Structures are given as C-alpha cells and as structure tokens.
Amino acid sequence: MFWTWAVITVAGVLVGIYAPSRLMPRSMSDNMHLTILTMIVFTVAAAPVAAGVYAAALHALRHWTHKGDEVPAAGPAVRENATVVTTWLLVSTLLTVFLLIWGLGALAVDNGSTGKNPLVIDVTGQQWVWSFSYPGTHVQSDQLYLPVNREVEFRVTSEDVTHGFWIANMGVQVDANVGTITTIHTTPDKLGTFDIRCTQFCGLNHAFMVTEGHVLTSSQFTSWLASQPQRA
Amino acid sequence: MTTTLEATKTAAIPQGGGLHRRLNMLTAMIGGALFAWIFWFLAHHFLDPTSRTYSDEVTVSLTFGWIVGFWLGIGAFNAPFQWLVGRDNTRDDDLYLAGQGQGKAKYWKFTTDHKVVGVQYIIMTMVLLGAGGILAMAIRTELIIPGNHFVNQQVYNGFVAVHGMLMILALIVAVAGPWGNFVMPIMCGARDMAFPRLNALSLWTLVGAAALLLTTLAVGSLTMGWVVLEPIADQAGVGMDFFAMAIIVFTVSTTVASVNVICTALTMRTKGMTLARLPIFVWGVIIAAALGLYAFPFFSLVEVLTMVDRTFSTSFFIASGGGTGWLQANLFWLMGHPEVYVILLPSVAALFEISAVMARKPVFSYRTAIAGMTGLAGLSILVWAHHMFTTGWAPTLGGPFMLTTELISIPTGLFFLVLIGTLWRGNIWMKLPTVWMFGFIANFIIAGITGIYLSDIPIDNQLHGTMFVTAHFHYVFVGSVLFGAVSALAFWFPKVTGRFLNEYMGRISFWLTFIGVQVTFIAMFLSGLRGMPRRYSSYAMIFEHTNFITTIGAYMIMAGMLVLLGAVITSWNKGEPAGPNPWHANSLEWMVPTPVPLENFDVLPVITEDPYNYGEELVRS
C-alpha cells in the first residue's frame, strides 16, 4: 500500500511540475507566471492526499473483496476511531489553511496597487466584436496593441450584453457589463502575439467573438500609435 | 411491471367516485393543451398591443395555461377544492388515491402511494437523463471538428441551454426522487409520506415542467445558456418564456417535495427509531431537502424577474432602466451553489448506506458523516460569489468568498474518510452497487481537486469560463453523482421489482461509462487549459485534437448508458429473482416483503438498535 501511494504521489508531483507550463498558453505577463506557479504548488500539495485515497481504495480492492453470490461474513464492527478522525481533520485543515494562505497571498500580488503611470486602454465589447481605444490619442482599433514591460489598465465595458474579456496568455479576465466599467491590470513582459476571447456567453456568434493582440517594444508601440488614423 | 409491483394486500376496491377518479396523464395532457390554447387565444386578442402572434405576453400566458390545465387534468386541484367546500376524503377515498386495486393504471394517475411515486420518479429520471443525454451527443457531434457543420450556432446554443437545464433537473431528482420516496419512508418505519397528495403533486408538477422544457427547443432561439444569463435573456426568442415557466413550475415541485421529505423523516418515525438510529441515507435526504427549501425560492424569483422584464418591460436586468446583470448572477448563484449539494448529498448518503451493507460493517463514524453533510450544507450557502470572481462584481469580497469556498474541502474530505473507513478491513461484497461505488471514489477525487484550483482567484482569472470549468463540474455530476445514482439503482432495484439488475450488463455498462468519463473529461480539461472557452459552437484549430477525443469519449459514455438502460428494461420483468432481502441488510426496507404491500407494515415495528450492527450480536426475536 505504501508503495502504491508513493508511486501515485510521485506521478502526481511530476505532472504538477511539468504539465501546467506546457499545457497552458504561452505565459506573457506577471499574472500568468503567478497563475502557473500556483497551479504547480496546488497540484504538488494535493498529490499525496489524492494518492492516499487511491492507494486505500486499491488496497481494499486487492485484499478485502469477496466475489460470488454468497454473502461474506460480517467484518470487524468498528464504529468509531477518534484518533483517525482527528488526524484526518487536522491534516485536511492544515492543507486547506496552507492553500488559503498561499491563495490570499497570490491574490494580494495579483490585485497589487496599480503602478505610478499605467497605460489606460478602454475595451468595448459588443455582439460580437471587440474594439479598443487609447484615451488621449483618438486611436481606436479592432486589435489590441501593448508595449512590453509597462503596466496596462483595461477599463472594460459593453454596448449590449455581458461579455467576458479574457487575454488567454496573460491570466486576466473580467466581464464587460453594460452601463458599468470594470477594470483589470497586468504587465506584459514577453513580445509576441496573443489571443483575446469572449468567456461570457453572448449569443449567436459568441464563438467568433475573438481577436488578436500584439505586445510590441515601446518604440514600435509609439510608432504604431502614430501611424493610426486619428478619430474625432 | 404490474405483476411484480401490485400490492399483495387485496382489500375490496372502493366503488363509486365520479369524474375526479377517472383523471390520468392523458386527461392532464388534454387539459394542458386545451387551457394553453384558451389562454393563448385570450392573451392574443386582449393583451397584445401590436398583435404579434407570439409576443412574450402571449407566450407566457400560454405556458401558464398549460400548467393550470395540466394540474386540473391530473386532479391536483381536487384536494384544494374538496377542502374549500368541506368535503374531506374518507378512508376509502384515501385508499383509492393510493392506487389500491388499480393495477398498471395507477402509474399513470395522481397516485399518492409513495412506492408508486418512487417508481414514477425512476421513469421520470430516466426520461430526463435520456433527453439531456441525446442533446449532449448532439453537442459533442457538432464539436467533433472545427466549424459549424452539423447544426448552425443558433440551434447549437439551444442545445447547450436545454441540455444543461434538463441534466440539472434530472440529477436533482435522480436519487432523492426515486429512493427518497420509495425506500425512505419504509426506512423510517412509516406507512407513507407525511403528505401523500403533496407527494403526487410534486411528481406530476415535475412532469408538467419537463414537458414545457422539452418544448423550448422547438419554439425559439435560446441564446442565454442554461443559467439564463442577463441581460442577454432579454434578447432570446419566445423559447425563453417556456424555459422560465418550466423552472418556476419545477421549483414548486421541489419545494413541496422538500417539505414532505422533512416532515416524513422528522414526524413519521416508528417507535424506537431515534434520530441516532436513523439510517444515514435518511439523514442525507433530510439535509438535501432542507437545503433545497432554502435554495429554490431564489431560483423561482430570478426566473419570474426575467419573465416580467420580457413581458412588462421592467428593468431588473436592463442597465438603461437602472438594472444590472449582476443581480441575476447573485440571485441565480445564491440558488446555484446550494443546489449543487442538493444534487450531491443524497447520492453520497446512499453510498454511505451501500458501503456499510456491502462491506458488512457499520458506517464508519456515523456522527462524522452527519457532521460532514451538515457542514457542507451550511457552508454551501456562503460561497455563491465564487461563481462571480471574474464578473467584476465586488472585487473586495474575493478574499472572503475564497476562504469560505476552500473551507468546503474539509467536510468534503470527511466523505472520503467515512467511505474508506467503512470499507477498511471489511469483507467487501463485489456486486454491482459496490463496483459503481468504487467508480465514484475514483472520480470524486478528481472533481474535488480541480475544484480547489478554481476556488483560487488567480487561477480562476485564467480558467473561469473555459472548458476546464465544464470538465470540473461534469466530473462532479457525471463522474460522481451519476455513479452514486446508478449504484443506488442497482442496490434498491430488487426491492422495487423483486429482481436483480443484470450484474453482467451492469459491469459492461460500468466499464464503458468509467473509461468514457476519463477520456471525455480529461481531454476537456486539456481544451480548457489550452484556452478554449465554454459554450463555443466552433473553435480554432489548436483545440482540434482534444475536442475530437472528448467526442469519442462521450460516445463511449452513451454506449454505457444505453447498456444500462437495456439492463433495466430486461431485468425489470425477466431478471434473476431476488428475495425480500437480497443483500442481507438490516435496515427496515429489507424487513418488509417484496413487493412491498400498500402501507408497508401490517404492524408498525419497534426499533431497539440501529441498522449497522454487522459483526455485533444480532438480536432478532
């Protein structure tokens, strides 16, 4: 039984360490790094518990089962075992507290106060397209362009129904609500292209409410901004 | 079905009786259709200002007419009318209502006998699961390759909405319906439920609601998902009105059933059946019912508000009138999360019961089991906002709700402790119920751990609204609740039919379903991790392979369920005969003969010990 447990635990830990960063979209922001790290930690923490239950179940299957139509004799009449219950409660509570502390810490980092001079971008969702405008510049675009290593604050709203603004590579997601502005912020730290998808069901073409975003160097970004048509 | 289920007790069939004794499902359908037409006609001619044939006002009154007519036609209004005019039932009337000496016919009528209602619930559950399953297959077929090939996105959205709601209704009644009605009163040593006529009412109300829900697909574009998102539900077609009315009617059914279950378990117990001797399954059903009583008023309210927004143009969810979609989200999830445990608890409690009988051991730490279930129920009403982490509503409350949500893993952990503890060193009888129980243990672990990820806000900000969430709650509902439900079906099937559920077919079904679940939903986890949002009618190439695998797995699950259906149908009349107590269990439902006579006990038993005294000295005088 111990070995079953050990094997499953090790397997779980390995999956926890190697899977997330490989399965999830390329991480392009601080939030996404944190998300992936948290997934690794949680998986590693949960592996031994899951392994324990699996090992026990397998052990029961291997040693204590009776086949056939004859009713087996009665088992040991154990009704209570205070030690086991308390230990179990203690362990699960400790684990929960650990996950909680980690989670709250991560949350604090995630929602950390906005930096001195974030780039503000107004995000507008409508059925079934996104559009982005850069306050103070009269520039509006159907794709999102961001400078690298500068904090961005998205001010998200909607024209018609609730949409979900989600940058799949940056671990930030917030709904676009009608008549309300919700904000999220993140700091892209990798150059490249990323996907933006709608995560809140918004009707007929919900599946096609997608667009691309690009993280540029600050000089590229400035020239892009300058090259865009100015709208009144 | 008749021969095995006909009450052996053959008292004289009460004579006479008038129209209200001639009512049945057919008259209910006719009444429903008739009144639907009348209400449609009236509304069409007097309410509708622009005389658009199917405006929301007209549709709402049509659906209302349907349910009124259905109730009238099944005889639900007889009792209130009799009460009003002061003509109460005689004992003969009661016996007749309980279906005495009416053979097969009683299964199609407003019959109050809790065993008949239990069987009706078994059929109802299978119908709902079947319909929802067919839609699931349609959804997976659409998603087998990128692009809209099988149906267009409008039809697909309707499939998603109705699949979700059908399955939720089906699972809410899947265990508590059949077994909470059939065996729970006998377990307590009662002759029937506390309010037999309310019991029949809850069943037939569910039938009326299901009919409305199945109609939605035919009558209009359902662009709002099963949670009836606002404000988009304001745009949906008239199908939305059917949908809302179906839910409102369903909440009536569940509220009535909850009250009935609680009163039965608390006031109908026979002499000596103290709360401490109550079979653990009864506890599970009580707690689930209490939770339902708390949750479902929110459900009906949010649907009523949706309906008046559409018909009277109120502004509950319309920003230009001061409303907000967040109100819908709050009300819905105030119901929605407790409802998850209304679904889960009866299933888990049934498995506690089964594990004790099959391992020939007492339930390990009976008190812990009750504490776990109660704690879960209590916590579940404090966690609703974890469904709203990414909606932008009250970000400051994120921390507190994250705390309550993660605390849930402690009572949930106790379930594993009790199950494993009961099996520990037992002599585990590997019959069909046991097999499905082990399936539950394997799947419920995965469901639980993926839940821990989603309760953590930084992770939720990435995974919320993706297929990862879908896969997570399908591990809960399909992998866990459904496995528990099938285990319960296999366990109590002999008490209903007097025959075993075919062991061999049951195991084929198990392996197909179990492997199918892993293939389907692990692949779905991967889709979610790679970034595929939920409710997508089509998807980018990068999600191709995982979706293909998911669809193949879904087909396996379908095969497994079909085999189970075949097993149920063939075993019902032709299965291997089982005695009154095939599992050599000690709880009361196994002490009465099979088929169980009307009113269960000639002489009410007196209880001196709880049913888990395996291995202890058995005192049977």
Next chain:
Amino acid sequence: MSIDTHSEHDAHGAHDGGHHEPPEVVDGRQRMGIWLFIGGDMVGLSALLFTYLYLRGVNTGGHWMQMLGYTGHPYSYYYNILDVKGGSLPNPTMIHVGTLSAGLNWTVTALTVVAAAIVWAAERGLRATKNAKSYSSLAAVAAVVTVVAIVFTVIQLRHIPQIFVANNDSQVMAYTGYDSAMMAVIGSTLIHLCILAFLGLGLTIRSSKGVINGDKWYQARLVRLFWVWVACASVIASALTTTINTIH
C-alpha cells in the same frame, strides 16, 4: 436492525394497526409542514427585498428613479409616427419618477394585519367558546377584508408610472428600477392575498358546515399561522419600501 414485533404492537393500539392516527399527531405534523412552507416563503421575501435594495444600491447609470424616454403620449401615437408615417422620434428626455403612494401601501398592509387579527381572535374564541357559528362569520369578515386589500393592491399596480422607450426596432412602455422592484413586491403581496382570500373562504364554509368546530379547531390554527406570517411580511415590506427609497 433489531425489531421487536411482540411488544404492544403500535403506538396507538388501534385494531387496524394504527392506520388511524389521533388528530393531535396529524396536526403536529401539519403544523411542521406549515412552518416549513413559511420558512420557504421567508427566503422568498428576503430574496425580493435583496433585489430591491441591490437595485437601489447599484443604481446603474443613476436610473433608479429616472430613465431616458418619453411620457404623456399613448403608445399608439409613437407607433403611428414610427411604423406608419415612417418618421423619427425627437430625442428622448430624462424622465424622473416619484415614489409610489405610501398611503396606499400602508392601507393594504393595515387591511392585511386587521384580517390576520380577526382570524386570530376568531380562533381564540372558537377554542374558548366552542362556537363554530361566530367563528364562521368572523372568518367571512376576514375574507372580505382581504378582498378589499386585493382591490387596493390592483390600484397600486395601476398607479406605477410607465415611460415610453423607443429604439430602432423596439418600442415599449418601460419601468425604472424602483418601479420594477415595487411591481415585484406588490405583485408578491397580491399573490399572497389571493391565497389568504381562498383560505378565508374555506374556513368560512368548513366552519359553517361544522367540519371545523370547537373540538376540531386544528386547521383554524394552521391557517392562522400562515395568515399572521403574511401580515408580518407585508409590514416588513411596507416599512422597508416606504422608508428606504429615494437616493440623495
């Protein structure tokens, strides 16, 4: 499970094996049932008041008591302009709506409370004097009072101000957040009053027929429990909606 079938068989020793339970047992069970239904109704009421307070709290776009639209013209007028003459509307204006009449609101509540008081007094009288006839007449009075309350509720509903909202392809008479919430609260009062009217009528008939009498008064208590709860709910709702409404 150890079953002792040789002790004196069932709790009630009747020869039909206890198929007939004594009325007080049945009554206790039914009272628990009523209390559970009341519990469900309490959740319903709190959900309703949550809705009211939440809409007032978020006050999206400041539209709790005001909305962009038109007023003072019948629907058909705009319908003609837009669809028949193919013309276009003037720009909508911000229309402010006041609070609904607190007087009407409290009238309904007062009537409900009075009816509840009558039913309660009648029940006490029935249990003391065993006089079913006077109970019957009092129940009838309570039913009538409830019907009057229903009439006032309908008047309330008809006084909720509508605002005409016209968009490109949809023209409707709409309500602001406050009016919507009030419509829901009043509507729920109306439904409860209808149930009470039914119950009152039933009590009248049953007691006049002697099905409810000095010895069989349990149902009178069951109905009274629900009736009193509805009165309390009505008071709570009125107190809230008449004090916490405008936003300053």
Next chain:
Amino acid sequence: MNRSKSLGVALASVLLGGGALALAGFALASATPHQAALNCVPSQSAANTCNLNLSTFPDSLAGEHGKTGGDHPDWVSYSNDNLVVPANTTVNVTIDQYDSGGSLNNAFFDQVMGTIGGVATIDGKTVSSVDPTNVGHTFTLRGIPGSGKTLFVSVPLPADSNTQAVTIGEGSYTKPVVVQFSFKTGAKGVYEWNCEFPCGGGREGQFGQAMSTYGYMSGTLTVN
C-alpha cells in the same frame, strides 16, 4: 439471463440506441435550414477577381426568404447568408441598401476597415468613413485567430434616404444606397459575418430577433 444472452442484449441496446440516435441526428441536420450558396461570379474584365452582389432589406419579403418572407416577414434581412468565394482572389462586393437607419452602438463602426485601400464607394463617392448617426447596417466579417486565418472587413452601409419607390419580389422599397468595396481573400476556411448596426429586438443593444436569429442579419463566407 446467462452471460452470452446478456452480452447479446448489451450489444443490441448499443446498436439499436446508437442507430436511433444517429438517424435522429441525420434527420435534424437535414431539417436545419441551409440556404442556397451565393457564389462569387468571376469577373470578365480583371483576372483573379470576382463579383458578389448583396442587398439589405427592411423586411424579409425580397431575397432568400422568398415571397412569404419566411417565419418573420417583418424582420430586416440580408438577401443571402451563405456566401462562397475562391481563395486568394479580389472580391468586389456590391451591396444595395434599402433600409432606413439610425445611430450605431459604437461609432467605431462608421469606418471602412480591411478593404483594399481602406475605402468604399458609396453612390459613386469614395469614402473611408460615414456619419455614425445615420447608418442603415454594416457588413462586418471576421476570422478565427489561432487557426492561422485572420480576416477583418467592416463596411458601414448608410441609411437609405431616397424617396423613389421600387418593388422587388413582394416587397416595395425606395431606391437603394449602393455601396461597393473590394477585399482580398486569404487561406481557405469558413468566416462569419454579421451586421453591427443594432436593428433587432430587445431593449439593450437591440441585437435580438433578426440579429440573433440565424439567416437574417448574419451568415458565413466560405473561402474555397
């Protein structure tokens, strides 16, 4: 029942049930309305170019819904929703706009985007944007990033203010606004397009009814 018989029953239930479901599926798939494809007509004048003619109507009496106007004769509609064009070609689109109009939800869509030169010709005048308060409909086309097929074309169709009456099919309208533009198709694939002017039902955004029902103000553009 013995094992072999049980196995037989198991197989039977899977085959029967599966068969029934498959049949139902095919029935459904064939029952869902598929409108006739509108193929891009190769142009005589220029090589590697084709012409696509569309119309937008204030109702459904003209165009693909036929004389009866389908289920909802009073709903606005595009004349076709199933467009088919060849890959890597220049598509010249001509849209006759017969509908009145109003203000866009989002002024962003008063621009001509993604066309060749970023311009469109409206009644002979070449423009890059129009008055956002007087738009009838828009033709907005997009692909699915991640599939390697990115295509974004959005052209506003100004409201029709002509008075001269014309009759098409069962519908009577006024002389249309003619909007012409061209765009280059890329890789094969299925693209979705819809109208971004709020011309459906519902109180918020007016994207209900015709806007959220397939085959009225939205459709597919298949590149093959």
